[in-house]
Amino acid sequence: MVFKNPDILYALFALLIPILIHLFQFRRYKTVWFSNVHALKDLKKQSRKSRELKKLLILLTRLLALTALILAFAEPEIPAQKEEEENQLAIYLDNSLSMLVEHQNLTLLSRAKQDLLANLPVDKVFTLYSNDEIFRDLKADELEDILLKIRPTEINLSPKNLYLKLKTEADKSNQRISFIYISDFLNIENTEDLKSPTETISTNYYQPEFSDIQNISIENAQLKSDRELEVALHSNLNNSQGSLSLLNKEQLIGKLDVQFKNESEKELIFKVNPNDLKNAELHLNQDQLAYDNTFYLHQSQKALKRILSIGEQKSEFIKRIFNDQSKYELNIKDQTKVELIDIQSADLIILNALPEISTSLKASLEQALKNQQNVIIIPSHSEGAQQEYLRLNFGGTQIFKTHLNQEQKITKINFKHPLYKDVFTDQIQNFDYPNTKQSYKITSNFQPILSYANRSAFLSHRDHLFVFAADFSKENSNFKQSPLIILSFIKISEYKNKTQDLFYISGDKNEVKFDVQIPKDQILKLVKEDQEFIPEQRNFGQNITLNLASLKLEAGHYALMNDKDTVAQMSFNTTREESHFEKDNHEIISKNLTQNSLQEIFTNYNAEYNAIALWKWMLIFAIICFLAEILLIRFLK
Template structure:
């Protein structure tokens, strides 16, 4: 039993006063002479004894009366919390795309929101975290309004961040009981996020009743020629085998091709479409099938045939460059130092300085201007280079300087697989690599250098040097066949190919929402102007970096909806992009939440939102007892009246 006003109980000490009064209240009897009192002695004794009993009964009823009144005013109750404590429930409702599916009672997200509304208490305080927003210290009325407006979103919030935010909000709240409730489908993206030090919470798992899902994983194009190209659509089937599933391709709203396909159980299939070449293509792929998730049955992509990267090679003629920078993707120009068209330098995206012996002043100025405007530069040194000339250029580019020339036969052995240049190049680390060699190399010192490939002694062979807008790739030795056989190595293709691809990031076929995307737009804008990304429903201004002949935009937090988006400059549309939802949301892999209790005993698992909230409400329900004590006081008073009226000693 607990008391809302326990300080009232100190008045119980005053009950000693009526006890003292009754003990010391002396009644004086008047003596009356009588001729013969022998026959009255027994009656007098009986009267005095009955009078004493009556006094004790009156004392008991009055003590009970005052005690009951004191207890009533102290407001006693039974509960698992104190009366002046508030119950603060922290709720995470997962409204990711995967929760927008069918459960036993209906749509998982909608049913979860409805059950929360029906079972929360009016007396408690709530903090609600969704993947979209955080609502702190809200009442049931506000909670209901927010839940009814909650829709699925492509945003994702990791559970450690949620628990940390809840934990920070519970600190220094001594007069509040806190309960954390996580409501989610616990998709496999949450794996390994719970440890034995994870704060206690109740986990409620939302379970879909549909166990099949067909999703479009990605698309790519190959076999491009003058008349048509092949569009490859990777489709993933999770669950039982499916037959005769319709797949259609649209260019904007025009139907281009349609077929049906069958899928084996838990398989991935590449479906090819022959499509006639067009200058621009805004493609939409639609699968007609009722499965777990509908959002991944539509896929968007765009491309333009005229997008190529301009590459200028200055210096020695190199056959390997023409084999890598092919005409279908690059505009390669090779020229000597004497025949340079300086006006064309700023129109390039990548410049390869291939074994130039000495940099003239005008060439250095143009290279520096090109680099500062966001262009990428690859430097392949000449064996007989002019060190002063090279160092002058490197220092003006804030890229360090050459320290010395080393003559030593070294193998090129180490590949930095984590470097962005090798992203999606290797499926696994190469162990049987035939190591190319060099006879001599130039050692360079630089602060902002990242190694791409290195020698057996860990000295960088190819490195990237980045300073503000400058992006320079340094190759430590001449690639002349007399000095090195690196041009015969398979490594030269992905390295130089990605030098070109990374120099200007033309829009890809598609981008993923909630992923950082860097896109180069070939345009020039004024200082006080910006590019916008927009479609028919909304628009936003992305993070952007301006260069002389391009603008690099970065998207991550937006957009939130899949579809086509336009890059808008003023009122003009200069580029079209396609965004699709993260493919991880299409997976039917979910955590076994019962395993969580093995690592954390404070975690409770449930499949019912109603049960969890009923237990919380019942556990924290206050059973007031003051009415019973008040009734007892009234009964005591009545007893005293009855004793005084009917008990005659």
């Protein structure tokens, strides 16, 4: 035990004063004998002894009271086990979406905030980590305002990344870190990841209390046909039930019962009309996790994809591919009749075996590629055209290397290419191979999509330019009879040319094109009630492409606006990754990690890094002794 004010201990010499007073109070009594008083003799001796005992007890309580009072002013304390200057306190508060699980009418995040406010020592300076922010050098009186700023987020900070941040901080400051890990631990796959990877970080774990969770989440919604909306659901329990409603501007369109029987995935289908999905919402009945019970949808008026085919001869196959007038606007023109506006407004431009490519057309195509318009080149094999195509380049990139007069079979499909990704259920190895008799060898500047048996490319691409190695005339190829031709052309027309979906996931890498023309100095904004967001955008004159990857938007319906004019409606939803957790995951965590209440954690921390002050106890003991003295004087006879 040490004293903050040891000089005050000299006041202990004052204890001699009550001792001296007590000694001088003793008196000598002279005994006078009377007859017939022997019966009082014993009583007199007993009263004298009682008075002496009372005085001794009063002296003792007075000395103890004064001693305790002097010690209290000297401020005694038990020294800390470790120096706090060599240690810093760090707290992680998990604010992922799974912390919105409700238990006893309170979310886990709210409960964790309350417990932190109630137990954090008032004199501590600490660093607070959340999934999306770091707050340094905080004091307890600042915590309440900071906690109000911490909102649920779809960003999930893994234990490995969290410990990496802490280790960097420990190495930078050359201090140890006492770390408090506050989380529901619902999406932790391996408990070993939660353990500190270094001795410089000492971790305590706190998990807000909650019971077993039953949660059904809306995962996806897509139009199966023009009249059917398919909704995908997920349940963390194999046997659960609920109800699902489809609303359009608060008007009920349909309601279906949800029954999971020994399954965790389920699809339900709503019968819908074209106008039913304008600013529509899907609602599940309430369960313990509310954020995934609502799903926002909006079906916009589909814009026709504009297809420009240059070259009027042998274009019947193009008409068959893009014959759906509800999806495509096909324009076939001779090279001499093509106008600049035709190229600028096209989503896909096809050069169909042109015998020559004019300088003005080549310049227009180069600009179209810069504007991220898709271009397909089908070469011609006429003698005059061969030298033209061997010299052809865009942006200095050579396309063809040599011309070959040999028959080849198209045998290989690049299933990993974005054009064919998720199109084939199986990677087909044996199919009716198309062939060509004449072809060009495409340079290595392009990525192969379809290849010949000798691995040279039949269809390749670079950015938005797609190149075939041969034309499709009957005399040269039977590729027009292959189902690959329709699939390839349709997919090329959609490549990085994505029109509006029913919904978007906030933060995903989405690029969306809108056929809207605005001046270069104006921008489009996403507006929801009184909130405004400016997405990354590129203005290509005839259309604008939005990049939505950088936006972290709340779920809901948004209006895409140019000044005060609404260009389009868009619906956003949050990711459902935090909804996928196992029923007994928190029990597994509890068995593998030692957990304490926050009160215990901070008590242990104070005992380890703070000196234990004893002056309050000394003061209380002094008051008790003074009260005891008063009681002795008043009531002890």
